[in-house]
Every structure is written in structure tokens, then in C-alpha cells.
Amino acid sequence: MIQTRGSGILLHITSLPSTYGIGDFGPSAYRFVEALARARQHYWQILPLNPTRCVYANSPYCSPSGFAMNSLLISPDLLVRDGFLEAADLEPVPGFPEGRVVYEAVTWYKERLLSCAYRRFSESAPESGYEAFSAGTGWWLDDHALFVALKDHFHGLEWSRWPAEIRNREAEAIHEMRERLADRIRKEKFIQYLAAWQWSALHRHCTGRGIQIIGDIPIYVAYDSVDVWANPGIVQLDEDLRPTVVAGVPPDMFSATGQLWGNPVYDWPALRERGYDWWVSRVARSGELYDLFRIDHFRAFADYYEVPAGDATAENGTWVDGPGADFFEVLARRFPCFAIVAEDLGANTPAVQGLLDRFDFPGMKILLFAFGEG
Structure with a gap:
């Protein structure tokens, strides 16, 4: 539950000052926390920590993993401080621009540093912290690491284009690839x-x-993600494991053709039969990472907009009932004290308001909108 009334600042990690081309978990983050404390703030709001990928314009709202963290946020300075790198390993540091992130250059640089850190780690004695982390997070980490290794092995191909036995996760083939790619998985x-x-x-x-x-x-995950590859039953796919419908929003004052997001849409009846297990795991993971969290596009739990896969715009979509209160009843039983903020911007329907009132979820108000007509 949210127990403290207070103010704070929204600042994503990537926007913190850094010598290394992108904000990270290093010294600048600690200085920002000190600034918040001096200003008597209570909250620091961030964007999702999920991995990003250039094909999705580096958006954490269309991530290849709903559970993993973005390796670009790892601090080189802290890697040196904690003995995973030597100071000389950081050189040469590219001449990154100060005002924006150039993701391709940052990705190349961070991958070089992390590969160096992994070599040092592999040559050292076993580390109990790593072993404990691997064992305690295997419920999501095993599939994630395998997916990343397979993406590398198949030169970045979308998982639907992998060999059929890997695409369909046939047990023998998956076991063979785990052994074959063991070092990349461990990395x-x-x-x-x-x-x-x-x-x-x-x-x-x-x-x-x-x-x-x-x-x-984020409300949705990317189609080319470990979440969909490892759990195809959670979204609406055809017999070839391709989306039948995709997410978006209809035409409005901002767009005459609507917004076509392209993410696969959840199969809520199937998830209900499974006790919403994937979502329960996702909320549990968020509870490990944050004190409270915002759920993006909250309206979709009341009703959501789906567009036939293959359409060029979002004009021909339809509204479909979401899981509603049943979903949040399951979460409330599993997490009695979980604290969320509902992203309830846009058209706030009676169904959405009913969920907010029933579960006492705070919503959002955007200050900029307060100065228009009315």
C-alpha cells in the first residue's frame, strides 16, 4: 500500500549524466538520490528496466524480456570498484555526445566491457553470489539466457524463423542447445x-x-521476446505461432488512423485457466525490483483494443473485454500489500473507474493537461 503522501521526480536511469554515453547505476545515480533526499522528496519514478533493442527503437515498452534487466545500465565505474574490471579496461572511451544517447555506440562499448568482465570472472574462483543469484532466479533467468544465446547463434533472427524444433521448444532440441551454448548462456x-x-x-x-x-x-511484451517464445499460450497466436491480432488504440484527436503498436495481445481466457500464472510471476518480479510500480495502459484490464494482424493502420480494430476484477482479485490474494499506480490516462470509462475504486488504486493526472480549456 502507498502509505506516505509525498512528492518526487520522474527521471529514467538513461538520462543521468555519464561519461559512458548513457546514464547507469553508478555514481551519478547516487548523487541524484542525495539530491532528492536534500530536497525532502519521497519518490523516484523511473521507466522500465527491461532490455531494449534497436529494432524497437530502444524502447523499454517493447522489450525482448519482461523479467530481465537492461545491461546498458550497468556502471563501468562500479565494475572497476568491485573488481570485475581494471581501470585500464575502460579505455578507450568513445567520444559520446553529452546531450543524447547513441545506442549503437553505447551497445558496442558496453558489450566490450562486459565481455572483458566475463573473461576475468571465468578465470577466477567460483563466486558464491553469482551461484546464489543463478539458483534463485532460474524461474525466469534460465529461459532468458537461453533465448539471448539462441538469438546470437541464429544471427538475430526472429524466433519464429528458427528451426522448427527450436521454435517449438522440443525437449531434446532445447537440451542439446543448452549444452552447445553453455558458455554464452553463462555469460x-x-x-x-x-x-x-x-x-x-x-x-x-x-x-x-x-x-x-x-x-x-509495460502492459504488453514484444512478439520477438523470450516471454512469447517460452509461453506462447499467453497470447493469441495461430497454428504457425504468428499473432492473429495485435495491440493498438483507435483513431482519436492525436491520430486519424489510430496507433498500431503491433504487440501480440493476451489470451485472457487461457491465462484465467492458468490462474494468471505468467502475470503473477511478472508482478512478483516487479515487487523484487521496486517499492511500488505503475502499470502501463491500465485500461486494457477493463477492455482493450485489438487490430487484425497485418492491417496497416489501427482503424479496423475492435474493443474486447479484459479480465477485469477477476485478475486483480487473484493478485490481491497472492500479494496482499502490493502497491500499484494505474496509468489511467485518456478516456476513463466506468469500467476502469470501477476497478480503481474497488481496489483503491491511485491513478494519474498530468499537470500539463490542467491548463487547457475547461
């Missing part, structure tokens, strides 16, 4: 360990300074 687990190590320390520092972190759960 990805190590990278996620580093991200978790640094984020956990920063989160603890926030707690010590009286700052709560408001995280963010």
Missing part, C-alpha cells in the same frame, strides 16, 4: 547478475535515504 547469466548486484545496492541506498522507487510495468 548472459553473469551479465544479469552484475545488473542485479548494482541495482540492489542502489535500491538499498534509496531506502536508507527515505526514497521509494516507483517502477513501471
Whole structure:
């Protein structure tokens, strides 16, 4: 539950100052927390920490993983401080622009550093922290690391274009690839360990300074994601494992043709039969990372807009009932004290308002909108 009335600032990690081309979990983040504390703030709101990919314009709202963390947010300075790198390993640092992130250059640089850190790690004695992390997060990390390794192995191809036995996750084929790609899988687990190590320390520092972190759960995941590959039953796919409908919003004052997001749409009846297990896991993961969290596009739990796959615009979509109160009853039983903020912008229907009132979820009001007519 949200127990403290207070103010805070929305600032994503990527926007923090950095020598390395992108904001990270390093010294600038700690300085920002100190600034919040001096200003008597209570909250630091961030955008999703999920991995990004250039094909999705580096948006964390269309991520290849709903559970993993973005390796670009790992701090080189902290890798040196904690003995995973030597200071000389950071050189040469490219001449990154100060005012914006050039993702391609940052990705190349960070991949070089993380590969170097992994080599050092592989040559050292086993580390108990890494082993404990791998064992404790295997429920999402095993599939994520395998997916990343397979993406590399198949040169970035979308998973639907992988060999049929891998695409369909046939047990023997998956076992063979786990053994064949064991080192790349271990490297990805190590990278996620580093991200978790640094984020956990920063989160603890926030707690010590009286700052709560408001995280963010994107409503949808990307089609080319470990979430859909490993759990095809959670979204609406045809017999060839291709989306039958995709997400978006209808035409409005901002767009005459609507917004065609392109994410696969959840199969809510199937999820209901499974006790919403994938979503329960996702909320549990968010509870590990944040003090409270915003759920993106909250309206979709009341009713959501789906567009036939293959349409060029969102004009021919239809509204479909979402899971409604049944979904949140399951979450409330599983997480009695979970605290969310509903992203309820746009048309706030009676069904949406009913969910907000029934579960006492705070919504959002945008200050900019307060100065228009009416």
C-alpha cells in the first residue's frame, strides 16, 4: 500500500549524466538520490528496466524480456570498484555526445566491457553470489539466457524463423542447445547478475535515504521476446505461432488512423485457466525490483483494443473485454500489500473507474493537461 503522501521526480536511469554515453547505476545515480533526499522528496519514478533493442527503437515498452534487466545500465565505474574490471579496461572511451544517447555506440562499448568482465570472472574462483543469484532466479533467468544465446547463434533472427524444433521448444532440441551454448548462456547469466548486484545496492541506498522507487510495468511484451517464445499460450497466436491480432488504440484527436503498436495481445481466457500464472510471476518480479510500480495502459484490464494482424493502420480494430476484477482479485490474494499506480490516462470509462475504486488504486493526472480549456 502507498502509505506516505509525498512528492518526487520522474527521471529514467538513461538520462543521468555519464561519461559512458548513457546514464547507469553508478555514481551519478547516487548523487541524484542525495539530491532528492536534500530536497525532502519521497519518490523516484523511473521507466522500465527491461532490455531494449534497436529494432524497437530502444524502447523499454517493447522489450525482448519482461523479467530481465537492461545491461546498458550497468556502471563501468562500479565494475572497476568491485573488481570485475581494471581501470585500464575502460579505455578507450568513445567520444559520446553529452546531450543524447547513441545506442549503437553505447551497445558496442558496453558489450566490450562486459565481455572483458566475463573473461576475468571465468578465470577466477567460483563466486558464491553469482551461484546464489543463478539458483534463485532460474524461474525466469534460465529461459532468458537461453533465448539471448539462441538469438546470437541464429544471427538475430526472429524466433519464429528458427528451426522448427527450436521454435517449438522440443525437449531434446532445447537440451542439446543448452549444452552447445553453455558458455554464452553463462555469460548472459553473469551479465544479469552484475545488473542485479548494482541495482540492489542502489535500491538499498534509496531506502536508507527515505526514497521509494516507483517502477513501471509495460502492459504488453514484444512478439520477438523470450516471454512469447517460452509461453506462447499467453497470447493469441495461430497454428504457425504468428499473432492473429495485435495491440493498438483507435483513431482519436492525436491520430486519424489510430496507433498500431503491433504487440501480440493476451489470451485472457487461457491465462484465467492458468490462474494468471505468467502475470503473477511478472508482478512478483516487479515487487523484487521496486517499492511500488505503475502499470502501463491500465485500461486494457477493463477492455482493450485489438487490430487484425497485418492491417496497416489501427482503424479496423475492435474493443474486447479484459479480465477485469477477476485478475486483480487473484493478485490481491497472492500479494496482499502490493502497491500499484494505474496509468489511467485518456478516456476513463466506468469500467476502469470501477476497478480503481474497488481496489483503491491511485491513478494519474498530468499537470500539463490542467491548463487547457475547461
